[in-house]
Structure formats: structure tokens, C-alpha cells
Amino acid sequence: xxxxxxxxxxxxxxxxxxxxxxxxxxxxxxxxxxxxxxxxxxxxxxxxxxxxxxxxxxxxxxxxxxxxxxxxxxxxxxxxxxxxxxxxxxxxxxxxxxxxxxxxxxxxxxxxxxxxxxxxxxxxxxxxxxxxxxxxxxxxxxxxxxxxxxxxxxxxxxxxxxxxxxxxxxxxxxxxxxxxxxxxxxxxxxxxxxxxxxxxxxxxxxxxxxxxxxxxxxxxxxxxxxxxxxxxxxxxxxxxxxxxxxxxxxxxxxxxxxxxxxxxxxxxxxxxxxxxxxxxxxxxxxxxxxxxxxxxxxxxxxxxxxxxxxxxxxxxxxxxxxxxxxxxxxxxxxxxxxxxxxxxxxxxxxxxxxxxxxxxxxxxxxxxxxxxxxxxxxxxxxxxxx
Amino acid sequence: xxxxxxxxxxxxxxxxxxxxxxxxxxxxxxxxxxxxxxxxxxxxxxxxxxxxxxxxxxxxxxxxxxxxxxxxxxxxxxxxxxxxxxxxxxxxxxxx
Numbered sequence: 001x002x003x004x005x006x007x008x009x010x011x012x013x014x015x016x017x018x019x020x021x022x023x024x025x026x027x028x029x030x031x032x033x034x035x036x037x038x039x040x041x042x043x044x045x046x047x048x049x050x051x052x053x054x055x056x057x058x059x060x061x062x063x064x065x066x067x068x069x070x071x072x073x074x075x076x077x078x079x080x081x082x083x084x085x086x087x088x089x090x091x092x093x094x095x096x097x098x099x100x101x102x103x104x105x106x107x108x109x110x111x112x113x114x115x116x117x118x119x120x121x122x123x124x125x126x127x128x129x130x131x132x133x134x135x136x137x138x139x140x141x142x143x144x145x146x147x148x149x150x151x152x153x154x155x156x157x158x159x160x161x162x163x164x165x166x167x168x169x170x171x172x173x174x175x176x177x178x179x180x181x182x183x184x185x186x187x188x189x190x191x192x193x194x195x196x197x198x199x200x201x202x203x204x205x206x207x208x209x210x211x212x213x214x215x216x217x218x219x220x221x222x223x224x225x226x227x228x229x230x231x232x233x234x235x236x237x238x239x240x241x242x243x244x245x246x247x248x249x250x251x252x253x254x255x256x257x258x259x260x261x262x263x264x265x266x267x268x269x270x271x272x273x274x275x276x277x278x279x280x281x282x283x284x285x286x287x288x289x290x291x292x293x294x295x296x297x298x299x300x301x302x303x304x305x306x307x308x309x310x311x312x313x314x315x316x317x318x319x320x321x322x323x324x325x326x327x328x329x330x331x332x333x334x335x336x337x338x339x340x341x342x343x344x345x346x347x348x349x350x351x352x353x354x355x356x357x358x359x360x361x362x363x364x365x366x367x368x369x370x371x372x373x374x375x376x377x378x379x380x381x382x383x384x385x386x
Numbered sequence: 387x388x389x390x391x392x393x394x395x396x397x398x399x400x401x402x403x404x405x406x407x408x409x410x411x412x413x414x415x416x417x418x419x420x421x422x423x424x425x426x427x428x429x430x431x432x433x434x435x436x437x438x439x440x441x442x443x444x445x446x447x448x449x450x451x452x453x454x455x456x457x458x459x460x461x462x463x464x465x466x467x468x469x470x471x472x473x474x475x476x477x478x479x480x481x482x
Binding site: 157159 | 392434450468476
């Protein structure tokens with residue numbers, strides 16, 4: 001099985017070929033957006049972080065920005081910094097440059113304000129787009145796919161059909177030598193014993209259990225009960241009663257492959273196969289984490305119809321809820337309702353997902369890419385804003 | 387054939403409803419390759435769960451052959467099993 005991708009100097013393979021305009025701090029978002037809106041072939045990433053945070057979070061934001069910049073779907077990168085923020089733009093630049101990519105930066109306070117930064121940024125971005133437009137797609141084996149797994153706005157059909165079918169596709173990618181990244185540790189709660197059993201070693205199993213314990217304790221440390229937020233109101237309306245029920249359905253998307261390693265939020269896997277990444281379940285943070293980890297494609301199952309994609313990683317939207325499929329045509333890419341009708345099996349749908357992933361990896365546009373429903377992203381932080 | 391409801395394992399005391407059962411007194415539940423006829427006691431919404439047997443207050447609710455919560459009230463067969471009669475056992479702060 002092959003797809004048509006873009007070869008990068010560090011050996012990674014992209015499924016898209018954008019110039020990324022990345023904001024290093026919330027205060028540079030306006031300039032970042034203006035440049036991306038003005039130059040075709042660019043894509044922006046904006047967020048709410050980068051300053052007035054604890055050192056552990058500034059470190060996490062810096063590492064995540066480096067990871068995003070290194071993502072193989074970006075051919076080159078333009079960083080937009082305000083100048084006085086805690087994240088050090090030169091550190092981010094050097095981190096991304098280690099992948100061999102061209103990286104430029106603009107500092108708004110140094111250049112003399114937003115208007116000059118936008119003008120200079122547009123000129124730099126145009127030059128970069130011109131340069132990267134020469135890169136052609138080539139044939140690569142499916143082992144070069146780094147698949148991010150996500151489910152959101154889940155209902156009971158997610159756990160019964162969409163996630164198990166995605167699990168079959170994930171197993172197939174692993175079998176072909178590719179990588180599959182499972183995040184959403186909150187949604188291991190009540191199902192962690194199953195994922196821990198899937199771990200290749202006892203040590204990895206213990207790391208998984210420890211991550212879940214930390215996530216559960218973090219929620220409890222606020223003095224509140226996790227039940228107020230998980231499952232969400234929409235999940236409950238869709239028939240999911242408890243976090244345990246939601247989790248048991250959610251982990252089915254990881255299939256049955258052994259878990260080969262556990263990584264930090266946004267950390268790039270060094271091993272292939274199925275890996276676990278620490279992250280919460282909320283869309284802006286997990287999608288960003290998967291992109292920073294180097295995922296070149298993401299599969300996202302939904303019951304009630306979560307609309308988000310990601311700015312530069314294609315996100316395949318899968319639902320097994322026929323009502324959602326008909327009602328939200330501009331957001332859904334694939335419908336698996338035939339299991340309920342008795343028309344198709346989960347295995348048939350596992351193959352359909354695999355085919356669709358290869359087509360999208362080769363350039364077929366997802367609904368989220370077409371609608372541009374991709375911009376409200378953020379970086380996961382653990383401490384307070386100070 | 388269209389599945390009206392599904393039981394995922396032998397141990398489960400709930401089934402998931404996958405059709406609109408409004409106004410129906412009974413429906414067919416898929417269990418592996420078998421189909422069993424079951425009586426509905428109240429209208430149950432698409433995607434929601436139905437009790438398959440008498441569930442005592444404090445009993446575990448079993449789906450996927452796993453515990454998904456605990457009954458806070460006695461639930462009779464044919465009735466909806468959801469947040470009004472089930473509680474989660476995780477992330478609460480008041481349980482170990």
C-alpha cells in the first residue's frame with residue numbers, strides 16, 4: 001500500500017506542502033493571521049500561550065512549537081514573535097532548523113509594529129511559497145504514515161462502531177510498519193486496565209497507569225468532581241452515562257496492537273507501531289499535540305458531529321451515526337452506518353478507512369480543509385496563567 | 387437486517403438501543419449472531435441503554451463485559467439506564 005507524499009530533508013514524509021506561519025505568543029496572533037490570509041500556500045497556527053506562565057509551561061509551549069514546525073506537512077516556517085514574551089523565538093527557530101528546514105522569524109517590537117511586520121512577513125512568506133512549490137509528490141509506502149487517533153463529540157455509536165472500525169485501520173497501519181498515536185488520557189479512565197494489558201512490557205503498562213492516575217488527580221485537585229465535565233452534556237444526550245462507558249468505547253480506536261512506548265505531550269515517537277501520548281481529550285489541545293508529535297494524518301471519529309480539523313494536518317471525520325452523516329454533510333467525510341443496517345461489517349469499514357486515509361494522504365481534501373474549520377487551536381498547559 | 391438494539395457480551399445487564407422505539411412494546415436485540423425479542427417498558431431514545439434484567443440499587447452496570455458504573459436506584463427490565471439511575475465510580479474524590 002502506497003501514498004503520494006512530500007519528502008523532507010530529515011527523512012520524514014509530508015502529506016501536505018505548506019509554508020507554516022507560527023505565532024510564538026498569543027500577542028502575535030493578529031499579525032500571524034494577517035500574513036496567512038494574504039499569501040496563498042501558507043497556513044497559520046495561533047494559540048493562547050507563550051507568556052506569563054510557569055517555567056514548566058513555557059518549556060512545554062516551546063517544545064510544542066518546535067514540534068509543530070518540524071511536522072513534515074510544513075515545507076518551511078515563518079515564526080511571528082512579539083519580542084517581550086517568555087518563549088524565546090531564537091530557541092524555537094534553532095529547534096525547527098535542526099530538521100533541515102528553512103525557518104525565518106519576525107519580531108513585531110523590533111521591526112516597528114504590526115503593519116511593518118505584516119508587510120515584511122508577506123514578502124518573506126511569498127518567497128518561501130515560491131521555493132517550496134517546486135517540491136513534487138512521490139510514492140511512499142504506508143509505513144511512512146504517522147496516524148493520530150482522536151474521537152470527539154462521541155455518542156454510543158462511536159464506541160460500538162466508529163472506534164472499533166478505526167481500531168482495525170490502526171492495526172493495519174501498524175502491521176504495514178507505520179505509526180499510530182493514541183492520546184486522550186482522560187478517556188482511558190475506567191478502561192486503563194485494558195490499554196495497560198496491551199502494553200509491550202510491564203514497565204510501559206505501569207507508565208500508562210501512572211498517566212491516568214495523574215490526569216484523574218489533576219481533575220480531583222480542583223476540589224471538583226470529574227463527573228461535572230466528563231462525559232460532556234452532548235455525550236450524555238447521545239446516551240453515554242459515565243466516563244467509564246465513554247472510555248471503554250474510546251480506546252477501541254487504538255485497535256489490538258501492542259503499545260510500544262509512552263510519550264510526553266507533543267513528543268515525537270522514536271519507535272513505530274502503536275504509541276501512547278500524554279494529552280487531554282479536548283480538541284484544540286489534543287489535535288495540536290498530535291501535530292507536534294509529527295502526525296502527518298489524523299482520523300477523528302464522532303457521534304454528534306465534531307467539526308474541527310487542524311490547520312496543516314488533514315483530519316478524516318468518521319461517523320457511524322446516520323443522522324449526523326445526513327445532517328452535517330459539510331463536516332463528515334465517511335459514514336459507517338451500514339453495520340447497524342447489516343449491510344457491511346466492521347472489517348469492511350476498517351478497509352474503507354484505510355483506503356480513505358491513503359487517498360487523503362495523497363492529496364484528497366477533507367471536509368475540514370475545504371471549510372477551513374481548523375483555526376481554534378491551543379497548546380496544552382498544566383499550570384496557571386500568572 | 388437492521389439492528390434495533392445490541393448486547394455486546396453475555397455478562398452485560400444492559401443493551402444499547404439503535405432505533406427509534408417510540409410507541410413499540412417490544413423490539414429485537416442482536417446478541418452475536420442471535421436475535422432475541424425483548425419487551426420495552428418506556429420510550430427509549432436512540433443510543434440510550436435499556437435494562438435487560440432486574441438491577442438492584444448498588445449493583446454494577448455491565449456493558450462491554452466491563453463495569454461502567456453503579457445503579458443508584460433499583461431498575462426493572464425494559465427501563466432506561468442512564469444518568470438518572472446510574473453513577474460513575476471514577477474521578478470523584480469521595481471514593482478510592
